[in-house]
Amino acid sequence: MNFFSEPLTLMTFFPLVGVLVLLFLPSDKKNVLRWTALVTSLITFGISLWVLTMFRSANPDLQLVAKYDWITVAGWNIQYHMGVDGLSILLVLLTTFLTPISILSTWTAVEERVKDFMIFFTLLEVGMLGVFLAQDLFLFYIFWEFTLVPMYFLIGIWGGPRRIYAAIKFFLYTMAGSILMLLAILFVGIQAGTFSVPDLAANLSGMYASGLIDPKTQMMLFVAFAAAFAIKVPMWPLHSWLPDAHVEAPTAGSVILAGVLLKMGTYGFLRFNIPLFPNATIAAAPWIALLATIGIIYGAAVSYAQSDVKKLVAYSSVSHLGFVMLGMFALNAQGISGGILQMVNHGLSTGALFLLVGMIYEQTHTREIKVYGGLWKITPVFGSIMLIVALSSMGLPGLNGFVGEFTILLGAWGAGMDGGSFAPMGGVWWAGLSALGVIMAAIYILFMFQRMFLGPQGEIVDEVKKHGHALRDLNWREILTIVPILIFIFWIGLYPAPFFNLMAPAVDKMVAALQAAAMAMH
Amino acid sequence: MPQSSDFQTILPLTILTVWACVLLLVDLFIPKTQKWITATLAAAGLAVTLGVTLAQLGGPASTGFSGMVVQDGFSTFLNALQLVCGLLGVALAFGYVKRMGLERGEYYTLLLFSVIGMMLMVQAADLIMVFLALEMLSIPLYVLAAFNRTQSASEESGLKYFLLGAFSTGFVVYGIALVFGATGTTNLAGILASAPTSGLLLTIGAALILVGFGFKVAAVPFHMWTPDVYQGAPTSVTGFMAAGAKIAGFAALLRVFSTAFPALAVDMTDILWALSALTMIGGNLLAISQSDIKRMLAYSSIAHAGYILMAFVPYGNPDVAPVSIAAGLFYLVAYAVTNFGAWGVVIAMEKSEGRGLAISDYAGLAKKHPVLAAAMTVFMLSLIGFPPTLGLVGKFYLFRAVLSGGFVWLAVIGVVTSLISAYYYLRVVVTMYMHEGEPTVEREFWLDFTWGLSALATVVLSFIPQALFVMASSALLK
Amino acid sequence: MVPVNFYIILSAILFTIGAMGVLVRRNPLIIFMSIELMLNSANLAMVAFSSAIKSFSGQIFVFFVIAVAAAEVGVGLALIVQIFKSRHSINVDEMNNLKG
């Protein structure tokens, strides 16, 4: 297998080269280690851009496919099957984009066991890319579970005071969902005789039509898959691990956790639940919408009452991902496209929020909102960037968040109308209530921004001074870390067309398939 | 009179037996300080036998000694596995016994005899052979468990193992008697061919035999000896026992049940189902509260017996059994590989007089010995069933088989208990990586080799499991 | 003419008594003897069956059981003696350091 004819494989496993190099580097050469990891991730990012150039956005199907028989003995039919299509290309790019940024953010934040950190982080990238690229359920499952391991260490070793609790909770919760998925994967594999996702979709639809798999079974499979993904997303009410994990994780971990790992859940719905179980999807859509809507409102309300800024951002993820779920299960082009874009947006905005919070935490060692205040005056650049990111997160038009939220809500409203996926239950109420989330987002985001950056100077400023150094504004490295995200925040906000174009054919294809399934149901 | 073809069927066994007997004599001339020679010779014997066994791979099946033994793909596969276990058992012991002051040549000969018993168990085609093989494998293990005579724990372990082992043997013998009574023969094929006078008598006989095997593989409720014996026995013995005895027990169980009792599947499936479920639940739940790594791994081995048992549940269903049993065999291999690694790490951490065995002693291991900690992490992940390890592939295979057999709830119990297990396995990882401590580690080549190889195999084989799959599936009983 | 069932019931009773011995006695020697009784009762059943169906193989099996019992006794008694030497007691109830 020539790696250069296999860009996806090359991209996914390239970080392993970095891991190998890291393994042989002395652990006290911290900067060498950092640079190695950074360069590795940058090259991976480069490869992903190369992949992008080869990606034909007009093609709705999987592209750059690498497909080899892997385990085909003993009645197994497992393939090494990687491919990228409009549904995943953006997430792949998001992953390769956020990884170097996260590594950059650890430059001074991580001083302990740098080598281990970089190894785990680089390994994590392999897992994440694999999740988004794998087109074989078994392969997917391997990557899916694998991502847990490095993340577990990242939280558990470099996290906050309750890190072990958080790490174990993170691990067990995610695993609790994925084991149900494992059973469903096996069941589906046995029934359809293949684990390949595209083949499965074809085989299963035949089995639904012929009644080999009855609707109830289909629904159970849907639920089993959904269990894994919903915990990861996390959908309300399965979000309880998230605040712990986010609060305790080191900055880079939070960034990746929010930026990419949560997307694995929503992506899972998109890649597996919707295409493989279309009838169950249609039946479940209003219920998902209900949960998503509750999540949006609940997450936003709970965010507002947080006293810990990381927790606030964590709960805001519950709200934001509620939007993503709502959009995807609108099952129309607007909703799904918006959902995908919102995944990217959330990755950028929330990732950036965590980065920024991490930057200030590094100086103050506290995340209590109430001790801050008036920071904008002391750290104008930091404040301004925070403002942009916060606005992006609350969906200000012209910034990326709006494009996603708007299309999602638009799609959701359409889904609530006659013939739409939410019409059987709730109808336009889901979109209407979810739109309240827009107001509530403003409330908690502005609350956070005000309490930290506006108003009179907070006690932390003097507190820090007591330790002999004043609060400083962002340095060049930190600005360099955050600016790429800012560029995308504006780009997607102002000119999202290239992003939508990447996914449009694939989304249309999915919508068409769903419509066909809906027709077949009636 | 036996023909040469008869000996052909037990060729590896013969070689190893002769070697063991010779070694027994040779050892007398090896000075006390040079016992590594005995170890090397034992390993050489195992290696040679392994070579011979592998040469038999793919050969035709044959029976020998008036149907007493059989040599087929199944036996070759498992014999090879047992021999590898034996080799790893020697490797584990190599430095350990010296460090613990147990270095005596008989250790290795007894180990060889135990391997002989295991191989015999795999090849047995008559209940008499099964019984003898069971004893052949057990008696050396009783002695080995009590090998550390300076430690009362070791003696206690030996006695408990012995008394309970003999007790369970009583059931096996009684079971064989009932089977004989029902069918008039002890030959496995003969039992199948016979028209039993009473199905119920046969069933009960089979059930009593199952008790014996259940004891050997440590299935709940026949498991209670396991933690005590595993904890008390010298760790190198425990490591060997945990894999070898389990493999042998399962092999015999499989051989006996699918050759002789497929007709009893209706009743046995329920019992196996219950045993499997109980074993998974019990093993995992009890493991949670352990603070001693040896006990924890002991319960873990109980739990894994439960998983493997899952594969045997549909043994009588010709549609499902082949896949299912192949999955069980595969899982056995995965378990054995991981198991040796884990015990290897335990040995590396163990100090004399039983110190260094608490899980809390592993604190800080990742900082001081990152490679060892990484290897242990791999083993723990494999035991949970997490990628990228053989454990995941094994579980995947296993659950697939169980599901295709239609045992959805059993599979659910399986996955839920694996979730529970994640907690206690992770605790080891947490301790190694996230707590501060100053652990010291014993480094010796063969020990490093064992856990290193196991770790490597656990990871690498998870990516290229085909060969193992092929072997496991070809090892099916026709 | 004794029905074979009578023999089996007898052997079962003896077997159970043996099992009881394992369960209730604290002297490992007696436990061990009880195990021998269990084996013995199995042998009885075997011979009874063997006789009922006129097959020698049952008897030969019994022969092997006796031989194995002898081997077990060798090891078992050695173990008990050794333990007595180190502890000066053989009460199994005092051997519960390993537990939990």
Add this chain to the structure above:
Amino acid sequence: MNIDLILFIILALVAIATALGMLLSRNAVYSALFLVLNFATVAVFYLLLGAPFIAMAQITVYAGAIMVLFLFVIMLLGAEQLAPSKVIPAQKWVAGGLAFILVAETVYLLTVRGVPAGNILQPAESANSLGFLQQMGMMLFNEYLLPFEITSILLLVAMVGAIVLTKQEKGGQK
């Protein structure tokens, strides 16, 4: 009621009584002696069942060799009687209950469920003849050659084990 049955019942009662004696004796020596009696009774059964060779083996190996070994060890260790202990008091009752159920199950199996049918026939004449022994020997060395050889190795292993366990190490730690 025929004579065989009467004989059987008498012997069975003796066997059960001796077994219970073994079980209940306070003194280990008594237990051992009860067991010897029991073994002897069983040997008589073997004779009745037409298995004289096994009966002989029973007497010589079991009642003779093994039990003597037991007695020897009991005497050697002075372990005739153990100090009474009060641990796990419920054990006795639970065990008794289980034993009762086990017996009940067997009886239910063999009487109510009625298996296996059939009677023990009068031992064939040949059973006590030399030809029978010869035949048995032939079987042992033909059909059962491998188990036979394995038994020999098993005994060897047991021997090694016993030595390993008890051998006083020269300059050992003890």
Add this chain to the structure above:
Amino acid sequence: MLFSETTSSGFFFLAPWIVFFPLIGLLTNLIFGGWFMKQPWGEKAIGWIASAASGAAFVASVLLAYSLSLNHGEVVRWTLGQWIHIGELELDWTFRVDTLSTTMMLVVSGVGTLIHIYAIGYMHEDVRFKSDLGRYQRFFVFFNLFIIAMMILVGGDSYMMLFVGWEGVGLCSFLLIGFWYDMDTLARPSWANSNAAKKAFITNRIGDFGFLIAGFIMFWYLKSFQFDQAFEAAKSMPPEIIVAITLFMLIGVAGKSSQIPLYVWLPDAMAGPTPVSALIHAATMVTAGVYLVARSAPLYTLVPQAQYIVAMTGAVTALFAATIAVGQYDIKKVLAYSTISQLGFMVAAVGMGAFVAGMFHLATHAFFKALLFLSAGSVILGLERGHHHLAHHGHGDHHEEVFDPGDMRNMGGLRKTMPVTFWLYMIGTLALAGIFPFAGFWSKDEILLDASLHYPTVYILLTIAAFFTAFYMGRQIWMVFFGQPRHEAAAHAEESPLIITAPLMVLAALSVLGGLLNLPFEGFHNLTHWLGYTLEEVEGLPLNLQVAGISTILALIAIAISWFIYGRNPLKKGQADPLKKPLGLIFTGMENKWFVDEGYWAVFVDRYIDISRFLADVIDWKFWHDFVHDKVIAGTYNWLANIALNDYADQKGINAFFDGWGKVTQWLSATTRKVQNGFVRSYALSIMLGVVLILGYLLLK
């Protein structure tokens, strides 16, 4: 007329430049501003660059208007690029040049430029009073940003592009209200300004929510956000749909144009620097709602019932706010409530379908209210200077009390010290009060006339509001400029420099002459004619002497009464408002804004905080996180595992929740472990048990 992409001739290529010019200004100041600030001329440079950027936009607007007139008012679209294209959803960055949007552009950039220039002077002093020079740069960046957003708002060719500007101005409003985010308007460290900013943004967002919902309905029924397409589709739609769209849109209008019930943010918005109040919270942004309704004229005219609701909302707001204005003491607060009231006029107008009247009033109001605000700013600065002067001349005790330069009770007699400002202020007041021939007279009368023709209720409400308007403006004039100074600072107040007064003069001129835009005489309906290109139903009403007469007379009476109360006997230092006694509770209500804010707090805000605290602390954390997950799930685990054995600090944290359970847990786990008791006999028992159970199962099966 739809999709007539005729852009061949004229200056239409300048359409996007109305945004790009301010953008260039913004970027220049953003990037180089830091460096500028270090130069002695830096402040000026920044101010002038920003003003020039805004001015360029104004020039571009003029040229666009000119080209449009050459084009006979034919709408022109200028597409810059794609925005969101998904399926049927096609949103582009398209600028729309028609008479309506051009009018708005002219007002926004014109007034905007003047205020920019004013701000050069104003902010120069303001940053010095508040001793934070660095913020000068930031101010102009925000100001340009505002112009950008506003231009997008008025220039967009679809509802969604409008919405971008709509929220964008909301953001700028937030930024500029909270400009002195770390203090209150009196330069004390405080949360006041940032609270006001936050309040403005959130209230606006509530309105935006309505806008969004309207948008969703619009898209799924009318299938487009583009104005013309939507209007075309609306014609064949059932009226309920249009009612829904228009009423949800009204929520948006209420938020942005500060109508009941969402007006509460605007008074607080006075926390921003005065140019901000003038530009954003009087002249431009707050009129966006009016523009939206005018823009949606084809929709509103389809559904009279919605029109009525809009009109009533406006009318009630007009009156309601006017009453509050009477009871205010802060010079800017009075103007703020006046603005709300005037916006009510405009909303009522566009609600009634009198779109031209509304737009006309919008334009004139922009002139005179900007003038008033800026003059008020000048007054405040004058007082600040006076105060400063005092502080520097040894009147040390003044440092002790916090001096509020915006409180009218501190003023008095400024006519003498600040004559220019006084006259300018007078012009603005007369225009606002609707005195002939000032701009306000013409525009207000047009509204009243329309109302008298179509909606008598609205007419009555508006007329009363007009009366109050004249009254509170009179009150203000008497209190500020007449009588004796009630504070040392007022006595020492200094006139503002030319940079400040010059823009005021321009605005004053506009306030005087603004009526010319649309005189109610045949042949002078310029604006009507102009807007007629875009708005299909416009009628140029002739002057109705009755309506004009009544309102003028009422205004004069109101001014007279105000003189009677405030002018005849000027307020003394520390004296309570003379109205307080006769009106009693009513005045207390006016003074306290009818307690609406307090009501909102009690009903909504506090409840929201309570609910979210309850959800967060009790439901999410105590119940869901701690109880269900940690106690029940993890606790069951603990119970099984007896984790207490292992000395993990983390689990101790969990165990803290188990105090009640502690003993039970221990007992249970001890029992569990008892089974594995180390006794061989027990283990054998377990085996035996297994055997008995298996046999039992087989026998009983």
